[in-house]
Ligand SMILES: NC(=O)C1=CN([C@@H]2O[C@H](COP(=O)(O)OP(=O)(O)OC[C@H]3O[C@@H](n4cnc5c(N)ncnc54)[C@H](OP(=O)(O)O)[C@@H]3O)[C@@H](O)[C@H]2O)C=CC1
C-alpha cells in the first residue's frame with residue numbers, strides 16, 4: 001500500500017507563506033497555497049513561481065495553488081496561516097467552516113490584535129473554537145528572502161502539546177531549515193511581535209544617522225522591555241533569549257530586508273507616516289501592533305519606554321529630536 005503524503009494548506013501566498021510553503025514541500029509535504037488573487041494562483045500552477053513576491057525563485061512541483069479555501073483545506077493535515085495579524089479574525093470567519101476536525105493550525109504571524117490585545121494563536125482559538133493544543137506557532141529569525149535563496153535558518157515551533165510541536169517540526173525540517181520545539185507559545189509570540197516595534201526604533205535611529213552604539217542600545221533595551229512584558233504575561237524568560245526572542249530581534253534589527261526596519265529608516269530620514277506607508281508595499285506588523293502592545297503593557301503595569309516613544313512617533317505626537325532626547329533623559333536606573 002502506498003503511503004499518503006502529508007498535506008499542508010498555506011493561507012496565503014505572500015512572502016512568508018510562500019517561503020514556508022517551499023520549506024514544507026522540500027521537507028516532503030504536498031503543499032497547496034491559498035492566494036487571494038487568481039493571477040498569483042494561476043502563475044504558481046503554470047510556472048511554479050510566485051510572480052507577486054519571488055518571481056526569481058522556482059517552487060517545488062509539489063506546491064500548487066488555488067483561490068478556493070474549501071479546496072485548499074480539503075484533507076489538510078496542517079493549515080499554515082500567514083496573513084497580516086489585524087486581518088486574521090475576519091479571514092478566519094470565512095475559512096473556519098472548512099477546517100477539518102484534526103487539522104493542526106500553524107501560525108506564522110507576528111502581531112498583536114488591536115482592541116483585544118490577543119496574540120495570533122489566541123485570536124485563532126477564539127475565532128475558530130479550536131483547542132489551544134491544536135495550534136502551533138512558528139517564529140524565529142526568518143527573513144523570507146534569505147530562506148527562498150536556500151540560506152540556512154532556524155526557528156522555534158511552540159505548542160502546548162509537545163507531540164503536535166514535533167509533528168510540525170518534522171514537516172518543516174530540511175537541509176536549510178532547522179526547527180526546534182518549545183511549549184512556550186506566549187514567549188514565542190511576544191518575541192516575534194515586539195521585535196517588530198524595536199526594529200522600527202532601530203530603523204529610525206539608523207535613518208537619523210545614529211551609529212551602532214545607539215542601535216545596540218535599542219536592541220538590548222528593547223529585549224529588556226520585551227522580556228518584561230512577556231514574562232508578566234506568563235512567558236519563560238529563556239524563550240526571549242532564544243531564536244524567537246533575541247535571534248529574531250538581531251536579524252530584524254540588522255537586516256535591510258526587514259520591512260519594519262526599513263519603515264523606521266524612512267521615518268528617521270524625515271518621511272511622514274503617509275510617505276513611509278506609500279513606500280512600503282508589504283506587511284509591516286510593528287506599525288499596527290505598537291499600539292496594541294502599549295495598551296497591554298499599560299493594563300499589566302509594564303514599563304516599555306521604547307515601544308511608547310515609537311508609538312508616539314508613529315502617531316506624529318513627537319519629533320525625532322524630541323523622541324531621542326526623551327529616551328536619553330529618562331531618570332537614571334539600575335540595568336534590568
Ligand atoms: N516576510 C518575512 O520575512 C516574515 C514574515 N512574518 C510574518 O508573517 C505574516 C505575513 O507577512 P508576510 O508574508 O511577510 O506579508 P506579505 O505582505 O508579504 O503577504 C501578505 C499576504 O497576506 C495577504 N493579505 C493581505 N491583506 C490581507 C487581508 N486583509 N486579508 C487576507 N489576506 C490578506 C496578501 O495577499 P495579496 O498578495 O493578495 O495582497 C499576501 O498573500 C506577518 O505577521 C509577518 O510578521 C514572519 C516571519 C518572516
Ligand SMILES: O=C(CO)COP(=O)(O)O
Pocket residue numbers: 110140141142143144196199248251252257258259260261283284285
Ligand atoms: O519577521 C521577520 C524576520 O524574522 C521579518 O521581519 P519584517 O516583517 O520586518 O520584514
